[in-house]
Amino acid sequence: MSPVRRLRPGGRRARxxxxxxxxxxxxxxxxxxxxxxxxxGCRLDQLVLDRLPEVATExxxxxxxxxxxxxxxxxxxxxxxxxxLDHITVQETWFFREPAHFKVLIDRxxxxxxxxxxxxSAGCANGQEPWSLVMALEEAGRxxxxxxxxxxxxxxxxxxxxxxxxxxxxxxxSAARQARFTVPHGNVVSVAPRLRERARFARxxxxxxxxxxxxxxxxxxxxxxxxxxxxxxxxxxxxTMIAEALRPGGWLFLGFSESLWQVTDAFEAVRLDGAYAYxxxxxxxxxxxxxxxxxxxxxxxxxxxxxxxxxxxxGPAPPPADDPVTAARQVVYExxxxxxxxxxxxxxxxxxxxxxxxRRSYAAARGALARxxxxxxxxxxxxxxxxxxxxxxxxxxxxxxxxxxxxxxxGGPRWNR
Numbered sequence: 001m002s003p004v005r006r007l008r009p010g011g012r013r014a015r016x017x018x019x020x021x022x023x024x025x026x027x028x029x030x031x032x033x034x035x036x037x038x039x040x041g042c043r044l045d046q047l048v049l050d051r052l053p054e055v056a057t058e059x060x061x062x063x064x065x066x067x068x069x070x071x072x073x074x075x076x077x078x079x080x081x082x083x084x085l086d087h088i089t090v091q092e093t094w095f096f097r098e099p100a101h102f103k104v105l106i107d108r109x110x111x112x113x114x115x116x117x118x119x120x121s122a123g124c125a126n127g128q129e130p131w132s133l134v135m136a137l138e139e140a141g142r143x144x145x146x147x148x149x150x151x152x153x154x155x156x157x158x159x160x161x162x163x164x165x166x167x168x169x170x171x172x173x174s175a176a177r178q179a180r181f182t183v184p185h186g187n188v189v190s191v192a193p194r195l196r197e198r199a200r201f202a203r204x205x206x207x208x209x210x211x212x213x214x215x216x217x218x219x220x221x222x223x224x225x226x227x228x229x230x231x232x233x234x235x236x237x238x239x240t241m242i243a244e245a246l247r248p249g250g251w252l253f254l255g256f257s258e259s260l261w262q263v264t265d266a267f268e269a270v271r272l273d274g275a276y277a278y279x280x281x282x283x284x285x286x287x288x289x290x291x292x293x294x295x296x297x298x299x300x301x302x303x304x305x306x307x308x309x310x311x312x313x314x315g316p317a318p319p320p321a322d323d324p325v326t327a328a329r330q331v332v333y334e335x336x337x338x339x340x341x342x343x344x345x346x347x348x349x350x351x352x353x354x355x356x357x358x359r360r361s362y363a364a365a366r367g368a369l370a371r372x373x374x375x376x377x378x379x380x381x382x383x384x385x386x387x388x389x390x391x392x393x394x395x396x397x398x399x400x401x402x403x404x405x406x407x408x409x410x411g412g413p414r415w416n417r
Contacts, residue, residue, distance in 0.1 A: 021053030028071035041207025041234030059087040086155040091125040095172035096132045100275035101253050106140045116144035123226030124149035127160025134198045135181050150204035161201045163191035207234035211245040218245045225255035239264045248282030257344040259324040339369040362396045
């Protein structure tokens with residue numbers, strides 16, 4: 001293994017430090033994994049467990065500690081444990097990720113909300129999501145709205161609060177928005193000063209901490225690509241906390257591959273202009289601006305939907321808003337060569353209790369992965385490599401059996417943002 005180099009204060013390189021993660025005491029590594037699971041609520045799949053010795057070695061070198069000594073202090077040294085969390089969470093994301101969510105927020109949801117309020121960006125990583133929300137609100141003229149960004153990683157929060165990004169981190173930010181909302185500083189750009197008062201940041205662990213906002217006041221929460229990295233029981237607790245933070249009728253945005261199907265009944269899935277959002281059930285749950293809520297059929301209680309021709313739309317009617325599997329099938333139909341679309345469908349089928357159909361989707365995902373350019377796939381994988389995705393699919397094909405549920409820890413995704 002190549003030596004791991006560390007930096008002296010001021011950026012000068014020190015003498016290479018030989019650090020071989022393979023020499024670490026396995027008992028210390030297992031104890032660290034247990035702490036991550038119990039204290040932080042992390043869902044540790046095999047990819048993360050395999051990577052843990054290397055991550056611990058990197059964190060120890062930054063602290064100028066021996067890796068074994070570092071692991072031995074995790075249970076009693078809060079700063080050491082936080083350092084491990086900072087290194088094991090991969091804070092890769094981009095601006096205006098899943099643009100449909102921002103469009104739905106501004107066009108369909110914000111018109112029905114008051115002049116002032118707060119949007120919570122939970123699991124905000126290096127800050128591209130909360131700053132994207134601030135920019136979208138600025139474009140919409142919603143000057144009374146602010147954004148709260150929270151994350152488990154203090155290192156990521158420091159990056160988010162600085163709001164400075166290199167060119168490689170500006171993915172998703174158009175040239176027009178970059179010119180309007182950022183200020184160049186050498187090789188980086190920073191969020192414009194006038195936007196900085198619109199966002200604040202705080203450390204928060206979705207798995208263990210109470211909500212950072214008073215109960216029942218938050219109208220919109222973005223919590224995308226974060227819940228899937230929590231243990232099932234902690235995920236359930238986090239969703240309960242999120243539901244309590246939202247006002248009745250408030251909106252929750254999840255990541256493209258996430259679903260609350262068979263996880264909680266605190267929300268109802270609503271399809272808005274081709275995107276899904278989850279609305280908290282309860283009194284005062286008004287529909288989005290610009291479109292009446294669906295009628296309930298007196299005959300059988302099912303949602304009565306207008307025919308497409310009556311609504312002036314062409315093509316087939318949209319899938320039922322409370323059926324994420326149907327929505328995922330539609331995405332696969334539209335993108336048959338996208339391995340991630342097949343993976344998403346497989347995960348939803350597995351969660352819904354259909355392991356045979358899930359296996360077919362995972363097999364289709366592997367087939368699609370073999371047909372596409374690996375670089376194109378890796379661009380959307382946030383830190384995964386194509387071969388790691390293939391290994392995950394192979395694990396899924398070997399591990400999806402009758403009785404598999406969302407609580408099954410086999411073959412889960414690498415824990416990142």
